[in-house]
Amino acid sequence: MNKNLFSLAFATFLATVPATAAMAAETDTLRIGTEGAYPPFNYMTADGKLGGFDLEIGRALCKEMQTKCSFVAQDWDGIIPALKAGKYDVIIASMFITEKRKKQVSFTDAYQKSAMTFVTPKDSNLTDFSPAAMAGKTIGAQGSTTQADYISALYPDSDVRMYPTQDAVNLDLVSGRLDAQVGDLIPMLEWTQKSDDGACCQLAGELITDPRFVGDGVGMAVRKEDDALRQKLNKALTAIVADGTYKAINDKFFTINILTLQ
Amino acid sequence: MFDLLIEYAPRLLSGAVMTLKLTFISVLIAAMLALPLALVRRSGSRYLQGPVRLYISFFRGTPLLAQLFLVYYGSGQFRPELTELGLWWFFRDPFYCAILTFSLNSAAYQTEILRGGLQAVSRQEVEAGMAIGMSKGLLYRKIILPHAYRIAFPALGNEIILMLKGSAIASVITLLDLMGHTRRVFSQTFDMSVYVWAALIYLLVTTLFVLVWRRMEHRMTRHFRAPVTPSAPLTSVIKESTRVS
Known part of the structure; x- marks a missing residue:
């Protein structure tokens, strides 16, 4: 009953979701959602492009996974709903891993710690x-x-x-x-x-x-059903930490290591 | 979906109260500003017309959201100056900033609506009033303004409804109106249906307002409806017509 009423109200909205999700599966581009208003992690540069720590980590991960990447800027309020609606495949936006969010999405291992x-x-x-x-x-x-x-x-x-x-x-x-x-x-x-x-x-x-x-630090969020992608991201994250790529990006932005907070 | 409503109803209702406060205080202040401005627009001197036109075209030609940002975050940049002028207590409060912006915005629209009403008042009635020696004040009070407000009435109702929904942007300056509470509840539950409930509350408030406004309009236009002639009692008319068929 609840679900029926809800679907009725959003019939048109929901109808578009499977189509978008299906389209994502066909292309081999990984679409990354971020906020673009949270310097120095993610922000808009003067010429209107996305930049920041999250973006560079995202690019490094894509390079490691040998996939193409595109970035989508999305207001913070709607960043989880838009992931679930298939507007992009992963959120890299300095998001804390919390119990409440875990009910909605799955998280990778932490790629930074914070307080x-x-x-x-x-x-x-x-x-x-x-x-x-x-x-x-x-x-x-x-x-x-x-x-x-x-x-x-x-x-x-x-x-x-x-x-x-x-x-x-x-x-x-x-x-x-x-x-x-x-x-x-x-x-x-x-x-x-x-x-x-x-x-x-x-x-x-x-x-x-x-x-x-x-919670457990800051992670990347994927849809619950995309566990393969989550594992791929975890593997790539381990790899870029091990080969020093992570440290190089970290040092460009911060004076401390934000994976260990030391 | 319903358990969500039960849990969060008090918050949504307190949000609705804030929405109503914002809308009706702003619309009332705007109504008080609109009358003198409309009179200037219609028959004021050229030197007064200029600034009034500039004001109207600014507030009608720019988005309400931009105006609200300008008043709220803009005033924040001039805190020392505003403190010196003794005005900071006013601009410090997001509620006052919203009332100020919404009032100025709505006044611009209401002025133009009222000007249309003033211009549509029948010339003959004004002349008739002048012919029986009414003073200008009496003429406005008894003939021009009642007609102008009656003519403008539906459009003014429309403007109030637009303001009611426009007030939903107050949440960007931290006010917890209906939309503000809705967004907060959504961020805590990730349950999209809270937006459905919010929409239904907006719809309910608007519907109630439309009913009241229509009532008032009905009363204002009662002189247009032909009076029922009491010559033949209604029952006999009905009897006769049934007999014929």
Whole structure:
């Protein structure tokens, strides 16, 4: 019954899905979905092309697997639904492996590790980030992310605000609409240390490594039925880590090794 | 699909309340702005017309989403200046930013709708009013404005419905309206059916609004409908017609 009503409402939408998925199987191009708004992992360059750590890892993996690759930019909100709808075959977009997401998709082994962190303006006097101390304070995060889940779940007495992109959260932390934000460690490090507007702000408090939210690190997501692809990606990932390709890409972007966080 | 609704209904409903607040506050403020602006558009001096036209073409010619971004994130860039002017408390709040943007946007549309209404008022009625010595104020109050609003009424209803749905973009500046809550629930459940429920709530609100608006319109146009002549009682008319056939 439930399913019938749902299919009825989306009859036309769903009708297109098998066709798209079938088309994907015919071509030997691996279509990679990414966000394109999450520097330095994935972003749009000035001339409108996708670039970043995720993209280079994706290219290296394709080279290792000897397949052609194409990249698709997709808003974060719809990145899992679009994978399931067959718009692309794998998500390489710095996505944390979480229990909730595992119900929707399968993940490869982690290709990076990360933690989350609070970020505050430098003139802020916040030092205690316990839910009690943050009651009534305004905390921002990008919506549909692990950090959004984290503050929604643990800070019910704070004014929690969700933004469509990480850039928008950053803008509002700069403008002073937010008392603090929660973001991913690496992008927050990059933003506060390397960008002009990020100079306003600093990492604060202890790193958030709560396994309920950060899970088993960051993985690539494929449709549940594509287990062969998942295994191929895992094999290729092991290979590029072993032959130093991974390290070369890592060092282009980061000062620490983000697979080991050392 | 239904268990999802039961679990998340309170959130969707609180979102719907926010949507209604955003829409109706904005539309009311816009209505107050639209009357003087429409009067200027119709008969104001050339020097007043220019700025009003510029305002209208800006707000009608650019996307509401862009306007909202401009007001919200744009004002964030001028925090020191706005603090100095004592206005930052206003722009700091996403709700006020949304009300400001939506009001200005809707006022632009309502002004043009009302101008059309003013222009369509029958010339003869205005002349009749002048002939019996009505002052300009009385003429507007008793003849021109009642007619203009009646003529503009369906189009104004249309504009309010568009605003109601347009308010769905408020979630990009973190407001938890119906769409904002829907997106949040979706991101937690990955259940597409929450969008179906949200659409149904929008549809329900719009339908209720249309019914009320139609009622009001019906009442406003009652003078167009021929009065029932009470000469022959209805029952006898029915009896006669049955007899004939």
